[in-house]
Amino acid sequence: MTNKLILAIETSCDETSAAVIQNGDTILSNIVASQIKSHQRFGGVVPEIASRHHVEQITLIIEEAMKEAEVSYAELDAVAVTEGPGLVGALLIGVNAAKAIAFAHDLPLIAVNHIKGHIFANQLVSRLTFPLLSLVVSGGHTELIYMSGPDSFEIVGETRDDAAGEAYDKIGRVIGVPYPGGKHIDEMAHRGKDTYNFPRAMIQEDNYDFSFSGLKSSFINTVHNARQKGEEMDSNDLAASFQAAVVDVLVDKTIRAAKDQKVKQLILAGGVAANKGLRTSLEEAVRMELPGVELLIPPLSLCGDNAAMIGAAAFVQLEKEEYSDFTLNGQPGLSV
Numbered sequence: 001m002t003n004k005l006i007l008a009i010e011t012s013c014d015e016t017s018a019a020v021i022q023n024g025d026t027i028l029s030n031i032v033a034s035q036i037k038s039h040q041r042f043g044g045v046v047p048e049i050a051s052r053h054h055v056e057q058i059t060l061i062i063e064e065a066m067k068e069a070e071v072s073y074a075e076l077d078a079v080a081v082t083e084g085p086g087l088v089g090a091l092l093i094g095v096n097a098a099k100a101i102a103f104a105h106d107l108p109l110i111a112v113n114h115i116k117g118h119i120f121a122n123q124l125v126s127r128l129t130f131p132l133l134s135l136v137v138s139g140g141h142t143e144l145i146y147m148s149g150p151d152s153f154e155i156v157g158e159t160r161d162d163a164a165g166e167a168y169d170k171i172g173r174v175i176g177v178p179y180p181g182g183k184h185i186d187e188m189a190h191r192g193k194d195t196y197n198f199p200r201a202m203i204q205e206d207n208y209d210f211s212f213s214g215l216k217s218s219f220i221n222t223v224h225n226a227r228q229k230g231e232e233m234d235s236n237d238l239a240a241s242f243q244a245a246v247v248d249v250l251v252d253k254t255i256r257a258a259k260d261q262k263v264k265q266l267i268l269a270g271g272v273a274a275n276k277g278l279r280t281s282l283e284e285a286v287r288m289e290l291p292g293v294e295l296l297i298p299p300l301s302l303c304g305d306n307a308a309m310i311g312a313a314a315f316v317q318l319e320k321e322e323y324s325d326f327t328l329n330g331q332p333g334l335s336v
């Protein structure tokens with residue numbers, strides 16, 4: 001039995017995180033320092049502020065992760081870090097910290113794709129079975145990714161404009177909930193009804209792509225028109241109507257793609273995987289329409305950005321000795 005230990009670092013956006021992962025599936029520690037409070041008054045992530053917080057936090061968070069795991073640097077087998085996609089200044093803090101540790105302790109350096117990390121968050125609670133299809137929904141991404149094996153990634157569908165989480169956060173601003181709006185809209189949606197019947201963009205189209213900017217505009221126009229006319233609106237119904245439109249399209253296209261690709265497993269991943277409406281609808285649809293297909297959804301603690309998922313994804317690369325050298329850089333636009 002191997003016993004490989006990876007120190008993983010994640011700084012792609014507004015969470016500074018470090019984790020120690022054993023054999024790609026066991027969390028020894030996973031420290032996540034959120035910066036949300038610092039960005040909230042600006043209504044979104046301010047890249048410059050994000051970088052500064054990462055610089056202040058990174059050493060402390062790494063030390064905390066090592067201490068909690070009760071692991072010494074000499075016991076580590078590799079250092080893994082998010083290479084991209086993300087904010088370049090934020091990524092660079094993690095990449096440079098990882099390089100320094102790899103150099104100082106003579107450890108292999110593993111560059112991990114953040115999207116792959118979100119998928120591998122599921123490996124920390126279950127076993128991945130291939131072929132699988134993964135719906136990755138976050139603040140920056142909405143992608144359907146087919147995997148025939150642990151190191152094979154094919155994008156079969158993606159958003160043509162806004163990411164699902166981005167649409168949540170933008171309409172959250174319009175109805176005055178704090179950033180990031182997704183969680184708040186989700187809670188309001190459960191107190192309201194789908195009365196506005198917003199458009200389900202591209203649901204009829206014969207592809208696995210998504211579009212959320214039309215829905216966002218439709219939502220904003222509805223709210224502005226009502227405000228101009230002085231009409232009262234029920235915020236919970238607005239939230240429920242928006243959520244129903246997002247969830248309908250995500251579930252419909254994901255189920256269709258999973259059927260067509262004949263997968264064994266369906267995976268939900270990314271920050272929006274925390275959405276209660278999406279989790280419930282997808283569970284129901286898989287039960288009804290995909291008998292025999294196993295659905296994996298990470299626990300809430302592993303849906304948002306965290307370093308544990310980076311350590312889980314890195315294990316596949318460790319086994320193949322897929323290492324980076326010290327020219328490693330942050331790649332803001334990195335694809336899977």
Ligand code: KG4
Binds near residue numbers: 169186305
């Ligand atoms: O994966 P993540 O932490 O960061 C990125 O890689 O983007 O995802 C953050 C996104 C935000 O847009 C946030 O509003 C959304 O996930 N989110 C949710 C919920 N919780 C977080 N969206 C809908 N419902 C939720 N419960």
Ligand code: ZN
Binds near residue numbers: 270
């Ligand atoms: Zn993410």
